[in-house]
Amino acid sequence: MPTIYIDNKPYEVKAGKNLLETCLTLGLDLPYFCWHPALGSVGACRQCAITLFKDKEDTQGRIVMSCMEPVKEGACISVSNATAKAFRGQVIEWLMTNHPHDCPVCDEGGCCHLQDMTVMTGHNYRRYQYKKRTYLNQYLGPLLNHEMNRCIQCYRCVRFYKDYAGGEDLNVFAAHHHVYFGREKDGILQSPFSGNLVEVCPTGVFTDKTLKQHYTRKWDLTAAPSVCQHCSLGCNTTAGERYGKIRSITNRYNGAVNGYFLCDRGRFGYEFVNDENRITQPLIRNRVPEAVDEQSLMDHLKLLLTQSRTLIGIGSSRASVESNFALRQLVGSENFYQGVSLDEAALGKLIASILQSGAVHTPSLKEMEQADAVLVLGEDIWNTAPIMALSVRQAVMNSAAANALQQTSIAGWHDAAVRELVQDNKGFLANAGLTASPLDDISTCTLHATPHDIAVMGFAIAHAIHPGLPEVPQLNNELAAKAAQIAKALQQAKRPLIISGPSCYNEAMIKAAFDIAGALNTGERKAMLSYVLPACNSMTLAMMQAPSFEKSIDRINDNTVVIILEQDLYRSIPPAKANAFFNRCKNLIVLDSLHNGTTEKAQVLIPAATMAEADGTLINNEGRAQRYYQVFVPTTGMVKESWKWFWQMRSLQTSSGNGLELHPNDWLTKLEKTLPQFNGISRVSYPPEFRIHGQAIPREPHRYSGRTAMLANLAVSEPKPLQDNDSPLSFTMEGYPNRPPASLIPFFWAPGWNSIQSVNKYQQETGGALSGGDPGIRLLEQKTGTPTAYFTDIPEALPAPRNKWLLLPAYHIFGSDELSAYSAAIRELCPEPYIGLSTQDTAELGITDGKNITLVAEGEEYTYPLKIQEHLCNGIVLLPAGLPGMPALTWGSWATIAPSLKNNAV
């Protein structure tokens, strides 16, 4: 490790870094704008100036940009000498000449990097007295607000949006004193990662429009570490509340998972918590529905639960591990099911058993970014696991950069130089899917085909890599050629990554993905295999091997009590089937947070807490268990975590205790004992008694406007501080004032660093792991070097039934997820229902784009407008999955299509 001298003090530092990263890693305060740990350096803003001396004798030195200067053995620099300070002071003064100084009305105020840097450089008096340049702002859609006057031309927005995330509709226009960052004209930003601009932009140009609807300063938020609930990746988030409403979701850095970024569904999909449709009061539907208090509820439940009836529990892929396990304990393992269709449960089980076998390594998102060849087999990750798509993009870009850098001495952080060198070169990505995906733009090899063809191509790749595996009979030429190309590229890689998932409802595809990864895993080559799952906690139910609730139907009679946990079964199976199921349930208890088709059917409806009012654990697609913490205690209603309700019910059965004895960690300890596949999960968090120097960790920053203001919407008298018995967090601003352990960070803040850039102060090194290690406990580790068994059952091509189409779901980042669609802004971005067919099929049927057509599946008719899918292969009909108001269908079944007679007359 080289030694460098900063202000005459020696430091041992990491080689290969630039001096800005190095200083920040050492904990020094050095201002910057254009550099970003995920975006690298371009040396554009001149804010990070330091003095570099020739040697120890040199007293003069010269100004250099620390972000552009590599660490060199023996380098002598000064951060604090007068010249460097004056230079930085000047730079900020210039930048501020045009800045509107409108902090009091700016949403960024209080978490603004520009404010922090201005204070840090000591610029506090405005000398410029002339006109400022002004701009017209643009309408950028429902998610982001645009206020161009605040821009300081750091270029971070376009560098993130275009270079990092591949967006095409945000750009920079004009030059010198009137540079403009925006779209070519007003309109909705197209990238699903646009929300990150809120954090990437160091000023208030791009701010969260949803926060604006119920604005609260960062210092007035009560916040807690949370985990995104909107897909299976489990990105870490910070949820902030005031007056009983979640106000915003911001990124919670986790070096192994989401890093610095979230997708827009995760960032803006929080408003279900605040929805008017929330269930807050228990309800008993006798002859007339009646809202009841807790005592009446318990009396009623006692009657229901204790008359030696069979209990059937239906676990939920959007409820916590604790709630699912508590339900399983309440009803008994043989009576525990999950609320997904038979097919989905089988696919989940297959994925879990592959990963649990330990034959291959399943990577974190961070590891995926290091892959040097990627194959996506049939999963539409852009829509089902957005941040994974962003990671795959980084893998493609990083491996191109790594290739280019081999022949030069340019450092990887030298962003502009690296891009110049790389030009349009890309690393290897093969993207196989049903239809077009934005990832196609960066893939070397693209395939749009049926699930069957994708799967057999997968088996052909596996065979090409490992000739001991069976050959695919009668493979067509296109698939054979692609298989050979892909196999070759994967074999040349050192860290190949295979991604698949259940969204095509095809088992063979999942198996083929495993075979490829297994076959690649030889010698030096470390293959990675990642599966996407349908929901944020699907992994838990898959690991519990819970069967589909469809299997329980025959067991239900008038004497059975069915308990459904936090989900709408109408989203899992077609309405007719669901109705048949509910008709059998005479005693139905439903716990959920929002009214839906299933809660309508409940005899007893119990208000369940959302992630904002609950502590709980989720297991993501990588098998990483992560805890989310309660953000606030609702002041009205009787909302409680489902696991608490279940334990209360249990105490009714056993007539002992009050049901409040167990904390989340106790549940996890019990779980480990009952189901050893969850071993280690209880280490996911600290016990509620955990204290640092006797102090809990405050959810509120110390600059919170004060306790008397906490509930100012209701009363100005100081409420008694609430107790948190389930976690080491406190509900006030009092507590341990310094950096808490990584999994317990309620918000990022450091002295002088109010913006999210304060993350620097929480990491071992900038852009690296959080101090003390990134949060989460991985439950699925690789055990063996190469698999001992492969899947050899290559499916035969079945001819499609005459005039039938294979019915498959099309996923939409906005719309396919249940809870995020409650946010008005997300709702605005959801597509309208449609029926998608290939161009050729459409022509043969003689129907026109946009006209209503009717799909007949399992005897039911569904009429929606036709949307021609240019890249879809023939013989498949796509319907958007999970859109609000659209019924569930039996995916993977055969359907017929008729030009519709209905509505076309209009």
Add this chain to the structure above:
Amino acid sequence: MAFTEDKLKKVQEIIARYPDGKHKSALIPVLHLAQEEHGGWLSSETMDYVASLLKIEPIEVYEVATFYSMYNLKPVGRYLFEVCQTGPCMVNGSDQIIDYIKEKLGIGVGETTTDGLFTLKTVECLGACGYAPMMQLGKHYREHLTKEKVDQIIEECRSKATSLN
């Protein structure tokens, strides 16, 4: 807007100067051509047309066209005064020159006289600092500007315009 056969051939020639698949490199010369053909300025239609010729997104044309002061995004007069306002010209009195032109023609910066003859524009250093203050008029530099010289230039243009009409 569409180019004539002739000009389209010219466009193809320009594109051919660059490697395959690098159509975008031809953008700047093609924009100059389009501006010449389109009365000295670039409308969004013109820019969209150029985008379609080069098979790139319109936004990619806009970012370039807005960057360079040589492209006019609003209609301009027959004679375009591009007066340098960067440091060296400024200390040599470009401010007074600009003010004088404004007063004399009765227009502000970025505006065109009602007769459509003159547009005043300020630009950054044109690399003729040694001859400051200066301006560019068409393809020529007019240097060491004074009020008298400005009068002279305006007269010159007016008489040229009358003789052309």
